[in-house]
Structure formats: structure tokens, C-alpha cells
Amino acid sequence: MEQTLASNLHERRLGRTILHTYRDFVDLGDVLPNNKQPRMGPKEDPELERQIEANEGIFEPLLLEPHPELPGKFRIIDGDRRWTNSKNLVEIQKKDRYRRLPAEITDRTLTDDERLRVWIYIHRQRREWDTKEKEMVACSLVNLVGRASAANILGITVRELDKLVEIYDLSLKLTNLAEPGASITWAREIKSLNRKILTPSVMDVVLRKVNEKEITNSKDIRKLRQILKDPVAKDEFLSSTGTIESAQRKLGPTPGEKNMGLLGDIEQLSDSLRRYSWTTLADLKGDVQVLRKLDEAEKLLGDLKKALGK
DSSP: OHHHHHHHOEEEEETTEEEEEEEEEEEGGGEEOOTTOSOOSOOOOHHHHHHHHHTTSOSSOEEEEEOSSSTTOEEEEEOHHHHHHHHHHHHTSOOGGGOEEEEEEESSOOOHHHHHHHHHHHHHTSTHIIIIIHHHHHHHHHHHHOHHHHHHHHTSOHHHHHHHHHHHHHHTTOOOOSSGGGHHHHHHHHHTSOTTTOOHHHHHHHHHHHHTTSSOOGGGGGGHHHHTTSHHHHHHHHSTTOOHHHHHTTOOOOTTTSOOHHHHHHHHHHHHHHTSOHHHHHHTTTOHHHHHHHHHHHHHHHHHHHHHOO
16 A cells, blocks of 8 residues: 555655645545644635536645544645635535545645645745735734744745734724725735834824725825825824825925926915915914915015016
8 A cells, every 4th residue: 555655656846845745535524624724814705615616626636634643534734715615515505526525645744834834835826925815824924933933934034024914913903994805905005104104193093094984095095105294284184184185285395396487486385375274274364464464465466467467
């Protein structure tokens, strides 16, 4: 038996890890999940169930290892979602034809480090890695093996790891998005802001405005890079009624962005006046000196308009 098994083994290189595996079919009940699975969250997926039914079974074989404690049983290295949704079809929908699962089985039980490295290598090749998984997996690995080992397995620095964990933790605070799956994208945009301008109090306001749908596009977060550097625009954004748009209208001129000469001076005057909030203007109501200066400015602008008119 061992000689037959050995002759059927083939080598599979996954990054720095080399596995010797063989192909077979296994019964659903002989497969157990991995309790150190890096992917967090629910595994049930109605769309994956439909795909399994359309293909008359799972398309990609499970990657399994001999179970270290239960002879004749196998533990999942990769394929937990495929196994979970096949199990739902069999046990909940009573479709027994999905019990027999194609599998690629290692000739030995892997170490925890090997298993994690293999799983990471496989998932890095998939589209989901960049869209949502790397932050979640980083956080999970830290809980499983600690920061130093997690960074080593992912092939990144501890500082890069910490940033991924921070993004994932922040995504959990974004609780009222139209598409909950987009929380990582939002969190990435927010964390891209400079730490000096993204103080804890500013972060609280950003999260509140996102969760209350006052900010509805993650790309608008980038506009805060300018807004939060400008004192007047920043105060407008942080106010209870402030929005990205209203704060942008308070922005001062950017060097090199305005027209030169008289036209530029007029634009600068208009921009400066727009930056004053209505509460500030209300405080100046009836101020004799301000009204006198406005009369002077109005006369000057009137004379200028006549001089330049046709």
C-alpha cells in the first residue's frame, strides 16, 4: 500500500514549501475544517453553492492533509469555503450526490508554519487577495502566531503588517455602508491620510460622517488632504453641518493655481469672502467700520466695472 502511494505522489512547489501529494476522492464526512484557518468570517456563500451545482461538484480539488489525531480522516489546508458549501448542499438541501469530493492530499501532516505559508501562497494568486483579504489575513495571523511570525510568513516588515492590521480594525468601524464589502476600500482611503492631520478627533468626525452617509464616495476622502490642512476649511468640515463640498468652498488659493494680475486679484478676493462662515458674518452685523469698508469696496468695483465695460 505504501509503495503504491509513493508511486502516485507528485511534487508541488508552493513558494518555499514543497509538498508531495496524490489525487483521490474523499467522503464529505471524512474531512474536517482547520481550526487555525486564516480567513475570518462566515464561509457560507449562496453564489458558490450555485456554482457547485452548475459544475455538478466542486471544480477545484480541496487541498487536504492527514488528520493528526483522527486516523482515516483529513484536515483542510485550503478549500474551507468549498467544503462548507458542499456540506450545506448535502446536509441542509439533502443533495447527497455532493458528498464525494475531489481532493489533493499531502503525504504527511504539515507543521502550523508550513500550513499557513501554503495557504497564504495559494490565496495571493487569487483576485480576492488585493480586493479584501490581505488585511483580514494579517489580523488573523497576528492572533494566531504573533506579529513577528505573521510578518515573516507574509514576507513584509512588522511596520507594514501593523498598517494592514490598522486598516482592518478601522474597516470594522465602518458599519453603515451601502456595500459592506467595500469597508476595506474606505479604510484604505482614510488611512492614506497623513497622521498629522488625521487626529483622533478628526477620525471620529470622518467615521461619523461616513456612517451617517454624509460622505458617500470613498474617493472623496482624498479631498480631505487639502481640506484638513486649511484652518478655515477644516473648521467647516468638522462642524455639524459641514460637508466635503462646503469645506472645499472655504479653501484658500493654492500657489501657482490662480490667474495672475487683476483677474487673479479679483478671484482671490472672491475666494477670501466665500471662506467666511455665516456665523462669522452674523457677528459683524451692524459693524460701522465693516460697512464703511464695504461701501468703499463697492464704489471701487463699480468704477472698475465702468472703466472696463464696453
